[in-house]
Amino acid sequence: MLTSDLLLARIRKGKISPVFRDKKDLEMVEEILSVYRRSIGAKASEIDEELADLEECLNFKFVRGLRALLDRRCTLELKAVIDPLLARREVFQEVFKGNRKDVKKILSSVASRLNLTLQELEASLWADRDSELVLGDLSDIGAEELLNEYNLSLAQTLLFKSIGMDIWYEGNYESLFRAIKYFGLLYQAELEDGNFHVRVEGPVSLLKLTEKYGTSMAKILPVIVNGKKWRMDAEVVVRRNGPRVLHFAMDKDTHGRFFPVISKTQEFDSSLEERFYHRFSQIPGWKVKREVKPLIAGRWVYIPDFKFEKDGMEIYLEIAGFWTEEYIRKKVKKLSLLREEIIMAVDSEMLCSHPFTLKTAEVVEFKGDVDLLSIVKILREKEKKRMESEMGKIPAEINPVDDIVSLREMAGRYGVSDGAMREKTREITGYRAVGDKLVSTSFLSEIKDEVKGKSYETAKERIEGHGLSTDLVLNELGLKVKWNGLEGGEIQS
DSSP states (O other): OOOGGGOOEEEETTEEEEOOOOGGGHHHHHHHHHHHHTTTTOBHHHHHHHHHHHHHHSOHHHHHHHHHHHHTTEEEEOOOSSOHHHHHHHHHHHHTTSOTTOHHHHHHHHHHHTTOOHHHHHHHHTTTSGGGOEEEEEOOOOHHHHHHHHHHHHHHHHGGGEEEEEEEEESOHHHHHHHHHHTTOOEEEEEETTEEEEEEEOGGGOSSSHHHHHHHHHTTHHHHTTSSEEEEEEEEEEESSSEEEEEEEEEHHHHGGGSOOOOSOOOOOOHHHHHHHHHHTTSSSOEEEOSOOOEEETTEEEOOSEEEEETTEEEEEEEESSBOHHHHHHHHHHHTTOSSEEEEEEEGGGBOSSOOOOOOTTEEEEBSBOOHHHHHHHHHHHHHHHHHHHHTTSOSOOOOOSSEEEHHHHHHHHTOOHHHHHHHGGGSTTEEEETTEEEEHHHHHHHHHHHTTSBHHHHHHHHHTTTOOHHHHHHHHTOEEEEOGGGOEEEEO
């Protein structure tokens, strides 16, 4: 990305387009590169002097744009015998002691006191100025690659002034959505003829955090232009003779050749999501999954961040990045079209509009880290409601015939979850839930009489022969195992 003052663009018939450079400009790019390559060890001011003629003869913004990209690849070093701040402090103190007009005498006195030569002191005095820093290293790049990076940076810079951007994308859509989610952009996605159409709100449409948001929006462009097939149309505000909204449009066939190819898929990970995942994984009962597939409701597409699972229940969580109240309001309304249940988590520090006043059961506000307790509370409330609903499907009286009955089979018979069935078994007289089985108390008594005083191996063979867990049954019967070293164990009460 470049600063706005280096943007080169053309306006024509309601459209705006960056002035992209192609192969005919490679010779100029190579010349600028060669200056940097042979300037290792030279001062920044010396590089400025060598490129001054090029900036004057050629397009100033173009040369400065290339230099801005190269400067980010440079390592600038401070070359000084002593700390410049210390050197200046000593000189200024000396000035107030003696003749301020005799500069050489002052410098000589300070140099002598610091055990330096006069030349070493003079070289150190202002060595920390940008112009005096020395080019220590350059992460090299080819002329064509640099030119493509320049074109990409131009396009990104133009997006700083956008109201919004429409993207039609075909290819590895996971990379696009991962980038959109990682950078926290306000978006809505829909399916059109099997391909994705994504609308991303632009920084100009927001009231707060516009600069930070604009940078984030520009960062998804490399992912877009590396798609198998893509097209984008952004509305850009231009304040020339009054504000106007112009269209900035590009597509793979026409503009793909201007941009660098990313050979390796970009991976995005959020520390916020990572922390939430590990924290929630410690919660008993519920399982949490990442890398959730998009949910489809009609033509709308939703990309949750997590899925919570328990006893057949599936509840999703989407963590919003930048947001406005209106954005969340519309989002919640569209979520009602889904069969799946989704919780929205919003960071109060990422609010881009007026103070948040929308309060619904689907929205959890947090600051810093996602409010784990609030999420767990919602999950438990939903679990309770589902349990109450399912309990109503189970007959008031259940009279099992067999001594051992599978809880899962019973749950399937009545179309309820295992958890609801387990809860119902508390009301069944003469039976107890042992693991995933319902076992009659009479049968448990028989087992207790048979295994008491016997070896652990004998008890295990008897209990597990019925498909039951030895340890769970012994615990239910209040029996313990007394271990006798290598001789094994004995069942005792």
